[in-house]
Amino acid sequence: MTQISLAKCKVDQLVKLCEEFGNQEGELINVLHKAQELVGYLPREVQEVIARQLNIPVSKVYGVVTFYSFFTMTPKGEHPISVCMGTACYVRGAEKVLDEFKRVLKINVGETTADGKFSLTSLRCVGACGLAPVVLIGEKVYGRVTPGEVEKILKEFE
Template sequence: MSEIKLSENKVNELIKLCEAYGNQPGELINILHKAQDTFGYLPREVQEIIARQLGIPVSKVYGVVTFYSFFTMTPKGEHPISVCMGTACYVRGAEKVLDEFKRVLGINVGETTSDGKYSLSSLRCVGACGLAPVVLIGEKVYGRIVPGDVEKILKELD
């Protein structure tokens, strides 16, 4: 993974974030959530700064980041696409929809297109089972999606 260099402003913002939580190791998950909201993801440099501020090993921060599926160490695309793979969606063909997104975008789950426009992930349940299969793109919910809808949806986003 290529090394990013955070600007001094971003480093200071991260330090202030940790200070807002009293630099308490018990606030690690809350700090990581806020940091991911700020940066869009949690690269190694961000994890190292948080560890230093909280006085804990980087390995502990990394362990939390990799344990919880909410956290990501890779930047998300401008249009993050999440395909629900919960039971209702799966039974109604979500896997074929996911396969079509992979084919059209040329990426796998957890990856971002080289132009940074799209990233692809799968979720366990969106809670919109009546609309299955469901795809989330950013905050927008697309329901009753079939593989044939994928290219049309992507064209709308361009």
């Protein structure tokens, strides 16, 4: 595991964030959401700061981070790509779309491109079944995506 060194200003911001939630253990999920917005992901050092501030074991923080799929312990790309793998999307070819993103970007699900531009994840359902298969890039929704459209979609982000 790569050791990161969190800048003192980030540590100070995390401490202040925890204080805004009263350093209350019951606010852990809210604190983690805000911390992930602040840092971009939740590496071990961030979890340690939060655990110390909320006076709870790091193992409890880690347990919450790893339980909820929204949280990530690895940095996301500048343009996070999520391919819906829910039933409607899967039946309409989402797996082939996901495979094409992996081929073009030369990364697997859960990874980020070397330049930090794209990261790739899959989701269970985005609730847009009528547009299946669906791809999210950041907040932008792409519907009825085919493998042949993947390179064209990625060019929008060059």
